[in-house]
Amino acid sequence: MADxxxxxxxxxxxxxxxxxxxxxEGALPPGTxxxxxxxxxxxxxxxxxxxxxxxxxxxKQAKTNPRALxxxxxxxxxxxxxxxxxxxxxxxxxxxxxxDRNWVTELEAIAAAGTDYGRSTKGAGRRVNxxxxxxxxxxxxxxxHCRGAVVGDALAALLEFGGHEVTxxxxxxxxxxxxxxxxxxxxxxxxxxxxxxxxxxPAGLYPGDYLxxxxxxxxxxxxxxxxxAPEAEWLDLFRERSVAAMMDMIRADLALLGIHHAVFxxxxxxxxxxxxxxxxxxxxxxxxxxxxVLEAPKGKVLEDWEAVELPLFRSTRFGDDQxxxxxxxDGNWTYFGADLAYHMQKAEGADELxxxxxxxxxxxxxxxxxxxxxxxxxxxxxxxxDVKLVQMVALxxxxxxxxxxxxxxxxxxxxxxxxxxxxxxxxxxxxxxxPEAQMExxxxxxxxxxxxxxxxxxxxAHARIxxxxxxxxxxxxxxxxxxxxxxxxxxxxxxxxxxxxxxEVEAAAQAREPHRIAFYLYDLAAAFHAFWNMxxxxxxxxxITEDAALTQARLFLAVQxxxxxxxxxxxxxxxxxxxx
RNA sequence: GCGCCCAUAGCUCAGCAGGAUAGAGCGUCAGAUUCCUAAUCUGAAGGCCACAGGUUCGAAUCCUGUUGGGCGCACCA
Numbered sequence: 001m002a003d004x005x006x007x008x009x010x011x012x013x014x015x016x017x018x019x020x021x022x023x024x025e026g027a028l029p030p031g032t033x034x035x036x037x038x039x040x041x042x043x044x045x046x047x048x049x050x051x052x053x054x055x056x057x058x059x060k061q062a063k064t065n066p067r068a069l070x071x072x073x074x075x076x077x078x079x080x081x082x083x084x085x086x087x088x089x090x091x092x093x094x095x096x097x098x099x100d101r102n103w104v105t106e107l108e109a110i111a112a113a114g115t116d117y118g119r120s121t122k123g124a125g126r127r128v129n130x131x132x133x134x135x136x137x138x139x140x141x142x143x144x145h146c147r148g149a150v151v152g153d154a155l156a157a158l159l160e161f162g163g164h165e166v167t168x169x170x171x172x173x174x175x176x177x178x179x180x181x182x183x184x185x186x187x188x189x190x191x192x193x194x195x196x197x198x199x200x201x202p203a204g205l206y207p208g209d210y211l212x213x214x215x216x217x218x219x220x221x222x223x224x225x226x227x228x229a230p231e232a233e234w235l236d237l238f239r240e241r242s243v244a245a246m247m248d249m250i251r252a253d254l255a256l257l258g259i260h261h262a263v264f265x266x267x268x269x270x271x272x273x274x275x276x277x278x279x280x281x282x283x284x285x286x287x288x289x290x291x292x293v294l295e296a297p298k299g300k301v302l303e304d305w306e307a308v309e310l311p312l313f314r315s316t317r318f319g320d321d322q323x324x325x326x327x328x329x330d331g332n333w334t335y336f337g338a339d340l341a342y343h344m345q346k347a348e349g350a351d352e353l354x355x356x357x358x359x360x361x362x363x364x365x366x367x368x369x370x371x372x373x374x375x376x377x378x379x380x381x382x383x384x385x386d387v388k389l390v391q392m393v394a395l396x397x398x399x400x401x402x403x404x405x406x407x408x409x410x411x412x413x414x415x416x417x418x419x420x421x422x423x424x425x426x427x428x429x430x431x432x433x434x435p436e437a438q439m440e441x442x443x444x445x446x447x448x449x450x451x452x453x454x455x456x457x458x459x460x461a462h463a464r465i466x467x468x469x470x471x472x473x474x475x476x477x478x479x480x481x482x483x484x485x486x487x488x489x490x491x492x493x494x495x496x497x498x499x500x501x502x503x504e505v506e507a508a509a510q511a512r513e514p515h516r517i518a519f520y521l522y523d524l525a526a527a528f529h530a531f532w533n534m535x536x537x538x539x540x541x542x543x544i545t546e547d548a549a550l551t552q553a554r555l556f557l558a559v560q561x562x563x564x565x566x567x568x569x570x571x572x573x574x575x576x577x578x579x580x
Numbered sequence: 581g582c583g584c585c586c587a588u589a590g591c592u593c594a595g596c597a598g599g600a601u602a603g604a605g606c607g608u609c610a611g612a613u614u615c616c617u618a619a620u621c622u623g624a625a626g627g628c629c630a631c632a633g634g635u636u637c638g639a640a641u642c643c644u645g646u647u648g649g650g651c652g653c654a655c656c657a
Contacts, residue, residue, distance in 0.1 A: 362652055
């Protein structure tokens with residue numbers, strides 16, 4: 001696994017060396033912090049290939065004005081054979097122009113790294129546990145789960161590419177009241193499968209048809225043994241069978257999206273192992289859990305409210321609005337009580353935790369962060385913990401809202417959507433918005449997507465490259481890096497954009513924003529299509545020309561652009577197709 | 581009442597830990613097809629970056645307040 005310094009990093013080092021030299025000469029005070037110095041490609045390509053703000057940031061400490069300092073920096077940089085220009089511009093930017101051979105070298109670097117191009121070792125040695133989806137095991141995945149699933153999965157891939165050791169984890173809530181309801185619902189379907197006429201599914205139970213096969217399976221396994229038996233005889237058994245069946249279904253749904261978790265952690269097992277009790281004991285020992293009474297909730301009318309003494313976690317000490325119960329009055333763990341123990345369990349095998357949650361759980365972020373902070377103390381080490389919220393997705397069909405309600409059993413399932421529009425469209429669409437903003441997902445638009453959908457645009461670029469290679473092969477030509485000096489400015493412009501991939505990956509991983517990769521790929525595809533189109537107007541600019549050596553160099557370029565597209569799409573979990 | 585998220589072109593959205601004239605797609609208008617796939621491309625019009633203050637050399641970006649929208653506020657998960 002190569003972690004060759006990026007072109008960008010190489011020049012950042014040059015700037016740094018120039019500043020160090022100025023320090024030696026006394027032009028800068030010794031030990032001047034350079035953390036605010038940046039080096040990035042300017043928005044406007046006319047400003048060169050890279051620009052640094054060094055002079056502006058450091059002018060004050062150098063006791064001079066930005067332009068004067070810039071001149072000194074430029075002086076240090078002059079004579080570098082890899083630079084063809086260093087100009088001072090605007091308020092004190094230094095614009096660098098890189099010699100063409102830099103880009104040729106970078107093109108060769110892409111070829112050498114292949115699927116590893118863009119990979120970094122920044123996160124080496126860091127074990128990150130990322131928990132996402134964690135939908136309740138009471139039914140199939142619906143579209144409400146989809147965004148978090150895709151964002152979490154792409155983020156996991158991104159962090160992995162950034163060198164982290166990533167665990168993809170799913171928390172199975174198989175211990176609460178909901179799975180009891182599930183078991184009872186399954187029992188109704190079981191009786192139905194035995195020939196009983198059950199009619200309407202009783203209120204409060206899950207009415208969905210997806211439980212019919214489960215009822216049949218239970219009937220086949222147990223015959224009529226539990227048909228008339230009291231609940232106590234079958235509830236646990238049916239719950240176990242039902243959860244297992246639902247999880248099979250959910251795993252299958254996730255597989256449709258290409259998502260595979262490494263760990264499915266069971267809440268019931270967690271409780272059997274005594275983890276919540278252990279956490280409570282430790283917290284009580286540190287006066288972080290006490291028996292207290294909650295105030296009645298504000299802004300909501302509850303006719304059956306009564307004050308009860310419960311074991312409360314002092315989350316207010318960590319900025320929460322209220323202390324939170326970890327057990328119910330019946331002695332069972334609350335969701336939160338189990339969840340805080342679960343986070344400690346995750347932390348046992350990780351240096352860092354990430355949760356991906358739906359925005360409807362935003363209200364519980366503070367308490368869980370408080371809990372992890374508190375328990376990290378017991379662990380004797382800090383446990384960086386990040387909860388990423390993904391906002392709601394409004395499902396539309398021709399502009400009309402599609403209602404999702406699990407209670408009615410009438411909801412849009414993930415499987416239906418993937419069936420209708422395809423995995424790649426679902427994933428890419430979910431990743432072309434920043435997750436903290438709400439989004440609309442209109443079937444009508446996404447289905448007729450051929451025109452309007454970025455995913456095809458990107459895939460098309462890749463397909464075009466593939467088809468060009470096929471075509472060239474028929475003429476006995478293939479990519480060859482032997483004459484890359486034949487490449488001109490239009491080709492090098494593509495390389496410049498491709499060369500930003502490692503930087504984009506690093507930034508996206510650091511910010512934990514996989515959507516940046518989607519937008520980058522769109523830009524790269526656009527640049528490639530633009531290049532292609534130049535060949536329409538001027539045949540001399542086509543990839544395949546009369547000139548064999550030039551053709552081979554351009555094929556080499558095309559292959560590397562395709563490689564970057566593939567690497568990026570791989571991070572998003574989207575197929576890089578050979579043809580459309 | 582309180583907490584979290586959001587507000588950028590007619591519509592859907594970017595804007596990279598403040599940086600040089602604010603970007604893309606769709607839609608609108610004007611063009612390109614003897615072409616390696618036109619599922620593409622070129623150009624034009626279109627903005628008080630919700631509003632008001634503040635921070636500094638410099639703010640769509642950071643801070644405060646206001647307005648508007650979303651989510652949440654149980655011993656549910």
